[in-house]
Amino acid sequence: MxxxxxxxxxxxxxxxNLKLNTFLQEFHSDCPHSECSFGFYGFAFGxxxxxxxxIxxxxxxxxxxxxxxxxxxxxxxxxxxxAKYNKHYFSMDIDPKRIxxxxxxxxxxxxxxxxxxxxxxxxxxxxxxxLPQIRLLKKNFHMLPTQANQKISPSDLRKLALRxxxxxxxxxxxxxxxxxGLLYNRLELEEIADVCREQSIAVISDEIYAQTTYDFTKFVSMGKIYPEGTFVTNGLSKSHAAGGYRLGYVIFPQHALDLKIQFKKILATEYTAVSTPIQYAAVKGFEISDEINEYFEITRNIHKIMGEYVYNELSKIEGVKVTKPEATFYLLADFNHYAPELQAMKINTSQKLSEALIVHPYHTAIVGGDSLVLERTDYSARIAYVDYDGAKVYENYKKQKPKTSAERLEFAKTNAPRIVAGLEMIEKFFEKLKEEVANLSSKRDSLSVSN
Amino acid sequence: MxxxxxxxxxxxxxxxNLKLNTFLQEFHSDCPHSECSFGFYGFAFGxxxxxxxxIxxxxxxxxxxxxxxxxxxxxxxxxxxxAKYNKHYFSMDIDPKRIxxxxxxxxxxxxxxxxxxxxxxxxxxxxxxxLPQIRLLKKNFHMLPTQANQKISPSDLRKLALRxxxxxxxxxxxxxxxxxGLLYNRLELEEIADVCREQSIAVISDEIYAQTTYDFTKFVSMGKIYPEGTFVTNGLSKSHAAGGYRLGYVIFPQHALDLKIQFKKILATEYTAVSTPIQYAAVKGFEISDEINEYFEITRNIHKIMGEYVYNELSKIEGVKVTKPEATFYLLADFNHYAPELQAMKINTSQKLSEALIVHPYHTAIVGGDSLVLERTDYSARIAYVDYDGAKVYENYKKQKPKTSAERLEFAKTNAPRIVAGLEMIEKFFEKLKEEVANLSSKRDSLSVSN
Known part of the structure; x- marks a missing residue:
């Protein structure tokens, strides 16, 4: 039927993420060059x-x-x-009933x-x-483009809310x-919270990367700043490297009793509960212990080292603007400087840029701008820096902690050779691009001279 | 806010199920009788x-x-x-891509x-x-009350579809x-499938209890009868007693390629994937092995023994009509014979009947008619027969398989004392009900005589 x-x-x-997966499979299986059998430089998946x-x-x-x-x-x-985890790490007093x-x-x-x-x-x-969630639920929505600093502008938020x-x-x-990879500081959060209070805005604060904050003392939860209006979400995926376990949590705002009942109905209607053995495993992940604490420290330090390396290398490419990550394992690289050259080569969208980077000889996978809810013609890309053997690098870090900036650089180079090579590919791509466009225009010039 | x-x-x-939970907690915690500390006879939770x-x-x-x-x-x-599991147990040739x-x-x-x-x-x-799912999704829906045999009537289905x-x-x-607890036979499924073909009806065939079919050769999947229009769902919850693991599957109809892509979008948008360790555990649950096969045989035989016992005991109560289960661990008991008495005692709805049965001295938990999408005044109830120590009973069964019907009766009595006692309570409830109503009316009679 x-x-x-x-x-x-x-x-x-x-x-x-699915589109990307399909796309990568497709492009890779098509590559006729046997030396590319290792796959691609993975800056795409986070x-x-x-x-x-x-434990x-x-x-x-x-x-x-x-x-x-x-x-x-x-x-x-x-x-x-x-609840105790939130108290210990995020200084929040949460009644377990709110979780x-x-x-x-x-x-x-x-x-x-x-x-x-x-x-x-x-x-x-x-x-x-x-975005797919918002679309599936047929909800009204508005984008709020961030400013040059890539953060929400409270006054833009107010203007939008008023409309x-x-x-x-x-x-x-x-x-x-x-x-x-950027972090909102307390003042920024307070300014946003003020607008939210004034304009009846509830906040879903997705803090899944909280624990990866490089200078951990700098992280402040919106749940602390705007406790009456914030739903804080977090989970095991990033901090505990257990995305495959599938467990997250939400902290409800203070005094949201009726809402919790509505929410419980939804959960019971859709999926009953989270896998019971996984929940018991998660208890140990959230309980305060030296083992877990050391794990957080080591992993966030490694993310920081890789982030610094990627930031520095990409910043060296002429005209490329890069966010300086303070947490997560991503940064945003803005390649719009090359818009004229990209357009000259018929690479008219961020999707085309992703395609140009994935093919031979670059084989570099990035997440292009339109996948980040940017304009299709915005040549920005998310660069994830996790393409290394995590188990090995964790042990290496534990054995000898790099301290000086030279040691940190060396650590990145030794432990993440694919990141190093992939960044070289990106650099090479833009060099070639400039060259080709220069050739093209000199050809055109010579053609117009000869005509 | x-x-x-x-x-x-x-x-x-x-x-x-949530309502029930709340209800049971509430009523139990209220009971002032210390002898009731064991809780209640659990015919409610399945x-x-x-x-x-x-394994x-x-x-x-x-x-x-x-x-x-x-x-x-x-x-x-x-x-x-x-796919292999469906081939082995349900004689269905399913391409894993359909799963x-x-x-x-x-x-x-x-x-x-x-x-x-x-x-x-x-x-x-x-x-x-x-029903809560249908309501949450704001879907149009129509009830299709089953006939006296408690099964879908193909001609009623046709009539409804035509409207x-x-x-x-x-x-x-x-x-x-x-x-x-009833099972549709091949002929019944074929008649339903004919109407579905004729009236463009897609079928979601929830076959989660397939493996519990007492005479397993009798089970036929709708996926075999109406492969082009049926979505078969099944999982680990009932057959493998692993509801807490949270893993199910759906088999898509043949040739539903476009639909599978739509479905994949939904899954990726809502929950990414099922817990990875749980998926590996499920592999062993679905792989064909002597261990799993024996487990299915033993558990379905125990369900059958308990089902027979409960069916026989409830049937003995005057006027009570009971479905004879051929699978699952439930049956439907129809207490409408007592409608006049129940109404006389102001027990006007199935919910009131549940409440009357849960309080002292009966402490018997059932799922009343309105929770089964029946009329609120329909005094039917679902009786689950799983209130015993499963691990112990499993071992007892393995040690000595009851063969004769006397042995089976003895097995139920020895192994499920709470079921035995709970059924006695139900019997007692209706006896008392009759008595009280009789007293009431004789009092009324004497009152009207003295007036």
């Missing part, structure tokens, strides 16, 4: 490369027999551990968008996961930020 | 009482280190194993309802999970059936 699909489903695009902390693996092993359904909102031990556990932060954000009435405000550039006539608006704040 | 919730969320009721098969636990242990994201549609090994894995069958049914256009036809009585003007309709078929 011929099936009929609901329109809002047809309307959403394939989420960008997945922590480290092993899941041993969590052990807890999963110990609880493999837990076959019964867990409570919808999460097992009490886990919510208790998450709900879900099968990944992504699903929880989807569920929040399902229940929260009002237009969604999406600052751009943005993580590639939010919206919903009783409630919903801002998606991603801090630390994917794709820029 | 005061949050605004979208209307369709407000509109859905608390899913019945959860397999057995341990997760050892699956071992696989989970072995794969605790799998922290990376899995493919959206499921890891290849798992889809391959599920998608999700975090529980419930979520997959939700996702199917999300993408499939058209009015949903829901036969009643029904599992308590479908609907959608290009496509969606029938939710639950076979074997929760709450009745």
């Amino acid at each position: 011929r099936f009929v699909v609901d329109q809002q489903v047809e309307d959403i695009e394939l989420p960008e 997945q922590s490369p480290f092993p899941v902390p041993k 969590m693996q052990d807890a999963l092993i110990k609880n493999a027999d837990k076959g019964t359904y867990a409570a919808v909102q999460g097992i009490p031990e886990l919510r208790e551990a998450i 709900y556990v879900g099968p990944g932060t992504k699903e929880l954000i989807f569920n929040l968008l399902e229940i929260l009435h009002g237009t969604v405000i999406l600052p751009t550039p943005a993580w590639l996961g939010y 919206l006539h919903d009783r409630q608006k919903v801002l998606i704040l991603n801090n630390p930020n994917n794709p820029t | 005061r949050f605004v919730v979208d209307q369709q969320v407000e509109d859905i009721e608390l899913p019945e 959860q397999s009482p057995f341990p997760v098969p050892k 699956m636990q071992d696989a989970l242990i072995k794969n605790a280190d799998k922290g990376t994201y899995a493919a959206v549609q499921g890891i290849p090994e798992l889809r391959e194993a599920i 998608y894995v999700g975090p529980g069958t419930k979520e997959l049914i939700f996702n199917l309802l999300e993408i499939l256009h058209g009015t949903v036809i829901l036969p009643t009585p029904a599992w308590l999970g479908y 609907l003007h959608d290009r496509q309709k969606v029938l939710i078929l639950n076979n074997p059936n929760n709450p009745t």
